[in-house]
Amino acid sequence: MSDTTGTPLVEMKDIRIAFGGVQAVDGVSINLHAGEVVGLLGHNGAGKSTLIKILSGAYQMDSGEIRINGEKATITSPRDARDYNIETIYQTLALADNLDAPANLFLGRELVTPLGFVDDDKMEAETRKIMARLNPNFKKIKEPVSALSGGQRQSVAIARAVYFNAQILIMDEPTAALGVHETKMVADLIQELKAQGLGIFLISHDTREMLELCDRVSVMKNGQLVGTERVEDVTEDDILSMIILGKNPREAA
Amino acid sequence: MSDAATSKTTAPPRRSLMQTLEIDTRLLGMIGAFLAICLVFNFYTDGRFLSARNIFNLTIQTVSVAIMATGMVFVIVTRHIDLSVGALLAFCSAIMAMLQARWLPGLGLELGSPLIAPLAIVAGLATGAIIGCFNGWLIGYQAIPAFIVTLGGFLVWRFAAWYLTSGQTIGPLDQTVLLFGGSEGILGETWSWIVGGLLAALSVLAIYAARRNKVRHDFPVKPAWAEAVMAALAAGSILGFTWLLNSYDIPRGKLRRMFEAQGQELPDGFTTGHGLPISVLILIGVAITMTVVARKTRLGRYIFATGGNPDAAELSGINTRKLTVKVFAIMGTLCALSALVAQARLQNHANDIGTLDELRVIAAAVIGGTALSGGSGTIYGAILGALIMQSITSGMGMVGVDAPLQNIVVGSVLVFAVWIDQVYRKRMGVK
Ligand SMILES: Nc1ncnc2c1ncn2[C@@H]1O[C@H](COP(=O)(O)OP(=O)(O)OP(=O)(O)O)[C@@H](O)[C@H]1O
Ligand SMILES: [Mg+2]
Numbered sequence: 001m002s003d004t005t006g007t008p009l010v011e012m013k014d015i016r017i018a019f020g021g022v023q024a025v026d027g028v029s030i031n032l033h034a035g036e037v038v039g040l041l042g043h044n045g046a047g048k049s050t051l052i053k054i055l056s057g058a059y060q061m062d063s064g065e066i067r068i069n070g071e072k073a074t075i076t077s078p079r080d081a082r083d084y085n086i087e088t089i090y091q092t093l094a095l096a097d098n099l100d101a102p103a104n105l106f107l108g109r110e111l112v113t114p115l116g117f118v119d120d121d122k123m124e125a126e127t128r129k130i131m132a133r134l135n136p137n138f139k140k141i142k143e144p145v146s147a148l149s150g151g152q153r154q155s156v157a158i159a160r161a162v163y164f165n166a167q168i169l170i171m172d173e174p175t176a177a178l179g180v181h182e183t184k185m186v187a188d189l190i191q192e193l194k195a196q197g198l199g200i201f202l203i204s205h206d207t208r209e210m211l212e213l214c215d216r217v218s219v220m221k222n223g224q225l226v227g228t229e230r231v232e233d234v235t236e237d238d239i240l241s242m243i244i245l246g247k248n249p250r251e252a253a
Numbered sequence: 254m255s256d257a258a259t260s261k262t263t264a265p266p267r268r269s270l271m272q273t274l275e276i277d278t279r280l281l282g283m284i285g286a287f288l289a290i291c292l293v294f295n296f297y298t299d300g301r302f303l304s305a306r307n308i309f310n311l312t313i314q315t316v317s318v319a320i321m322a323t324g325m326v327f328v329i330v331t332r333h334i335d336l337s338v339g340a341l342l343a344f345c346s347a348i349m350a351m352l353q354a355r356w357l358p359g360l361g362l363e364l365g366s367p368l369i370a371p372l373a374i375v376a377g378l379a380t381g382a383i384i385g386c387f388n389g390w391l392i393g394y395q396a397i398p399a400f401i402v403t404l405g406g407f408l409v410w411r412f413a414a415w416y417l418t419s420g421q422t423i424g425p426l427d428q429t430v431l432l433f434g435g436s437e438g439i440l441g442e443t444w445s446w447i448v449g450g451l452l453a454a455l456s457v458l459a460i461y462a463a464r465r466n467k468v469r470h471d472f473p474v475k476p477a478w479a480e481a482v483m484a485a486l487a488a489g490s491i492l493g494f495t496w497l498l499n500s501y502d503i504p505r506g507k508l509r510r511m512f513e514a515q516g517q518e519l520p521d522g523f524t525t526g527h528g529l530p531i532s533v534l535i536l537i538g539v540a541i542t543m544t545v546v547a548r549k550t551r552l553g554r555y556i557f558a559t560g561g562n563p564d565a566a567e568l569s570g571i572n573t574r575k576l577t578v579k580v581f582a583i584m585g586t587l588c589a590l591s592a593l594v595a596q597a598r599l600q601n602h603a604n605d606i607g608t609l610d611e612l613r614v615i616a617a618a619v620i621g622g623t624a625l626s627g628g629s630g631t632i633y634g635a636i637l638g639a640l641i642m643q644s645i646t647s648g649m650g651m652v653g654v655d656a657p658l659q660n661i662v663v664g665s666v667l668v669f670a671v672w673i674d675q676v677y678r679k680r681m682g683v684k
Binding site: 056058077078079082088090092093094095096097098099103104107108109110112116117118121122124125 | 553561562565569571629
């Protein structure tokens, strides 16, 4: 088990954001320690993706505070988030369909030659290396990602997040399109990265999978945090009732 | 996977000649269409269409639209459009013409001073770049659709040009500026061979370097003979083109004037060819630069990524607003460059310069395979598209087709070409 007593890697405090009249995230506080996997659960539209998009720089919060390694962090763009070694696998995957896997993997961070030109061959070689590790069946390196299956696209997005030695990894439903075998590989990958000391936010609708992979789970409903529990303290039914009823049975008890 | 494909998996995959050469079938189709057009017109003009003289003229007539079409590729790839390129060309042309004929002489620079051309050209290019930036700012930062911004610009800049010149035709232009037009600015035979030879060598070198790089990374390469065929094709067509333009002799009257200008007399029986026009060299320079930008720079990568998925580009840390400014700045600068070529070819600035060019430029890019949905397009395609459009127009002129019918045909060709492209894309399963 990871050490959850020291300074958290990430602290998000009292985060709020509204879109028009919709309060998508309403005063949520969560934290994440190094070597820990924190799961986010909740019904569709609960605000999970919105919350982590604030951390990844895609959205800017209306109010709240983010601390990284105990220091106040200002994240106003995806670039800022990258500077804090935050990598994200978005639910939508965020791939440019017309480009091939290497171009997507290195998008925004291209490898360049000494003359400043993009080094496609080097990027292709690096992509082959990481893909050989993550998904040995992946062969369509040079094809536009629009020609890939949903699962293959997902492995490109995962490779992109893993390649750059993130400290904080955000995975928004990373296994949604994956087959049994590939899902197992992602689970192994999460264990491996966790052992390396990364902090991981994981979003998924698969409660059982979450209980296996996560150290703690946080449940959201209608933009608010229902509760955060250590997985060994709760049963699958507890979690389900938190999601459905929006009440923490342990608090009621 | 179709049944036919799976049942044959035991046999090694047979590769067709085209696959081995790795030629883009789309490019091949366009070249085929272009050659067919040339042959048809050549037949109906009793060989005049493919005469060295006509090819020379066709080339210099294409340059202005082709230069802008390369910029339009970037604009359309990023899911925008620029309807103002013809008007912007007119405005930049007006600025340059006024500087040459009125303003700089008014400031005390003698007509014919060697300073006039560089000053006018730099000012023209800067004007194009600044207006392009402004368009890009309105589109990127103020989120006004490009269609609206440039539709407004379409009216604004053409009539701003009108105000600058009070609606007059401005001329004569500076002698140095005229060199950029084509028929006045030619390299002559010797220099053409030197430049043509260099370009041919360069293309062979580029193919070789790309192959060496692949081998270094242990990537599969095509067979050496295929590479050699490609290199020979590239070098051969460059040298062939050079030879063709060298074989178009300068008319006697013009030769005599050229000799007289140097205080010499034209020797009897002396002939020499035109060779490569400077304007074509500019186009080649633009084409190479834009291709390198598109394929080998971060800017180009971001242009295509943004066109493919703007959200993904944004989430990858690309500043898509700034990118929009850059794309329109490039477009504006290229409009100014085209203005230089166009006014030099016409030998003056007239109000109607560049009229309908926005449509020709967009058509060239689209015929050249740039998808209006964004994310795909090539520089060479746009140039070939411009050449095809110009060939059809000039060819019909030579055959004697009425002007109204010419426009009807050009319009139909545009729609037809895009339809063919759609069918092709569906068949090949590309987006
Ligand atoms: N860009 C946006 N503009 C307007 N409303 C938004 C935007 N993004 C999210 N919302 C709204 O915020 C709420 C939370 O959405 P969010 O995507 O965070 O849900 P989620 O918990 O990730 O759901 P799912 O499980 O379906 O992925 C929803 O009501 C959604 O409609
Ligand atoms: Mg979501």
